[in-house]
Amino acid sequence: MNSLFLAGQLFTGLSVASILLLAALGLALSFGLMRVINMAHGEFLMLGGYLTYLSSTLVGPGYLWLAFPMAFIGTALLGMLLEATIIRRLYGRPLDTLLATWGVSLILQQAARQLFGSTGVPVVAPAWLSGAVTVHGGPFDSLTFPYVRLFVIGLAALVLLCMWLILSRTRFGLHVSAVNQNREVAASLGINTRRIDLLVFALGSGVAGVAGVGLALLAPVNPTIGASYIVNAFLVVVVGGVGSVLGGGVAALLVGFFTALAEGLTSVSLAAAIVLVAVIAFLQFRPKGLFSVKSRALEEG
């Protein structure tokens, strides 16, 4: 591997990490904090993509600024609906939640098929994101950093920062920690635990929607796209340590760089297998992930 190729792969690693992080962040809240196994998480990402498509048909160029709030609010509302009707009845029953949310994911996929067709919808990056930063001269001549990928990296970092700030620096975040550490005591102190559950799940869903906007710029938007994210999302959350949002960030970086390295040295299809084997081996030594959290408190993150 010459240095130009290596540099290109390093950027690939960062880009893949940002995509993994976006896919996993919403899940870090619902699964990491609330231990809800939400198998419809991939479909929330898909919904973010479809809402991006809708905003592009409504507004035309410059749709991105509408897409973000639309996706956040749309998926957050859907998440609230899901929590209030189904999830709330199944707390403490993880296998039932898994099955129920799996059913919801199938319903959402079919709804997407009915409304938008099975072929998928086109989402094209806006004009100001077309193009790339190109290095000229020196050992890294012709190294390119596509604007779209830089944007997605920035988006992932921003969302991670916002989530961490919300959970560690606001009253809401304090209440969330309290409820997760000891539900009964938190309730006895006047915290509305049902409302906290609802809001955390809604926040996780909204984050997934926002992630879907970014992902739609690089990947397809069709009814089955959720399935391609869900496994990696759980993988990142588990490797990072269930309950640690920043742990998810570190895990995404590690998995992203390792994937890029494997793909560079071998082939893309072999690299996928290598990464999975490495993750399994890692979990044998550290079953609780990178940042094992004894309680579900977030301020340690």
Add this chain to the structure above:
Amino acid sequence: MTNRTLFASGLTLLLTLGTSGALAQGTVKIGVLHSLTGTMSISEITVANATQLAVAEINAAGGVMGKQVTVVKEDGASDWPTFANKVDKLLSQDKVAAVFGGWTSASRKAMLPVVEKQGGLLFYPVQFEGNECSKNIIYSGAQPNQQALPALDWALSKGYKNIFLLGSDYVYPRTANLVLKKHILAQKAAVAGEEYVALGGTEFSSVINKIKAAKPDVIINTLNGDSNVAFFKQYQAAGYTAASLPVISFSIAEQEAQAIGPQLLSGQYAAWNYFQSLPNASNAKFVKAYKAKYGASSVVTDPMIHGYVDVYLWKAAVEKAKSFDPTAVRRAISGVSLNTALGKVTVDPNGSLTQSVYIGQSGTGGQFKIVSSSKGVVAPQPYDALAFPGKTCTGM
């Protein structure tokens, strides 16, 4: 009434009912087996539609040998064992005269042993990797020498000597590339690289980085499904255009162009035996009929027209053999020739079609402009001479 009278009138009644029953059986059943659900449904539902359009037209014109054709439609659900189960059901329980279906090579290979064991006849409408020769399958889709190799010849004629092979990781791209590599080297051109991404994979950053390092003149693309959408988005994000690095694809037709977005695909190439833009009267009639039945915004693709033409080929063979028996039909179909929207097609004794090859360039609205056509029809070659030397297919 005496017992004898009773018996006689009963017998007369039975005979009358029996003969009228036989006269009422003026129908023949065929099976249509495609993925109506699951990941392949986006491609296969429209092929099933086109097949049923042909049946409707044939019935309106009086049916086959005076019999109306009834369709028994089954769902393969994008699951290959299901294809095997359903084709078994169609042949053994429904006793269909022929089955029209399949898309992926995996589904065809799952159906193959069942169809052979039951002595049925399967019409397979999709381009594939060749390397198969069953007397129970009519392979109407393009063999490698009717799609991949003409595309290679076209690329070489444009001066593209350094070729990057990119595909999804399953039998069709791997076998097609095996054939292509032999011919690339035989023509003194170079393979810049060969990469496979898992079927449905959406991350191409490393692949694009490898492409950049290899500096090819053209990419020959056998990606299937969603991967194409992701690839073209990321290819454009990396700053490539059809002018700087053209891509010629084998699994992108008018329908996929809609999903990718015509803007992303603009100027790129595809190789098929048919494009919706073919300017013959038969095609105009077909497109009009399909849109009338399935919606004005429908687009028509190569596998769809093959599904449609397959029914007419079967009808012609039945009329030639004067029988619905699959063995007789298979014997009779050899040499059957029709003027279709594809142009003139003939069934070769080896069970594949002699048909034309076109290279199209994607333009506005996801339609393809034809930039190159084969000089006349190309005879099918199931076993490539360089990749599988010595093997022949007689179809008997």
